[in-house]
Amino acid sequence: MVGCDKTYIRSPSAILKIGETVCIAVTFGLFRGIPLTFGDVNKTVVSVGTDADFFAGGVMVAALIISPLFFFLYLFKLANIQQTVLELAINFLFAAFLFICASVCMAFYHSANGYWAEKRSDGITMGIFCYVSAAFYTLDSLLACRNYCIIPNESSA
Template identity: 55%
Template structure:
C-alpha cells in the first residue's frame, strides 16, 4: 500500500492525474454541450467535421492511455519506463492537443461565427484553453519520463 501512495506523490503520478482530469473536462465540453473544433461549412447534422474527428480521437486516446500508464505504475510495473514508449506517446499527445487547442481557438476567435456556434463562443474558448493546459501537462510529463528513462533505473529502485 505504501508503494501506491508513494507513486501518487511523484511528479509523474501528479501529472497523470492532472492530464486525465483536464482531458476529461475538455472531452466533456466537446461532447456534453456539444461544441466543435471548427470548419463548420462541412458540418452535416450530427456527423461533425474532420477537426472534430481529429481532436475527439486525440482526447479518447489520451483518456485510454494515460489511466493505463497510471494503473501500471500504481501496481509497481516499471518496465514501461525502460522502453521509451511513454516518452513518445506523451510527446505526441502534447503536440496533438496543442494543435487541437489552436484549431479550436482559431475557430471561436474568428468573426463572425456561423450559427449555431455564435452563442457558444465562451464555452469553445474554454475548451481550447483546456486543450492547451492538457498539452502543457503532457509536455511536462514527457520531460519527467525522459528524465526517468535516462536515469537507467534498476529493478530494485523504489
C-alpha cells in the same frame, strides 16, 4: 500478489497523470456535452463532425484510455514503462496533437459567426483546457525524457 506503490501517488509522474486525465475529461465533456465543434474555419454552416472533430475526438479518447492505464500500471507495479522510450513517445505525441487541437479550436472560435458565435465562450474554454492538457503532457514528456536518459548506475549514487 499485486501491491500498491504508495510512494508513486506522491511522485510528479502520478500528479501529472492525474492532471492529464482530469483536463482531458473536462475537455471531452465540453466537446460532447454541449456539443461543441473544433470547427472548420472555411465553413459557416452549422456542422458537427468535421475532420477536426474526428481528429480531436480520437486524440482525447486515446488519452482518456492510455493515461489512466499508465497510472494504474505504475500504481500497482504491473509494468515499468517509465524508463522506456514508449512513454516518452506517447506523451510527446499527445502533447503535440493536443496543442494542434487547441490551436484549431481557438482559431475557429476567434472568428466564429452565426450559430457558433453564441458558443464562443464555451469553445474558448474547451481550447484552454486543451492547451492545459498539452502542457501537462509536455511536462510529462520532459519527466519521461529525464527518466529515460538516466543511467541506472547514476540513480544509485
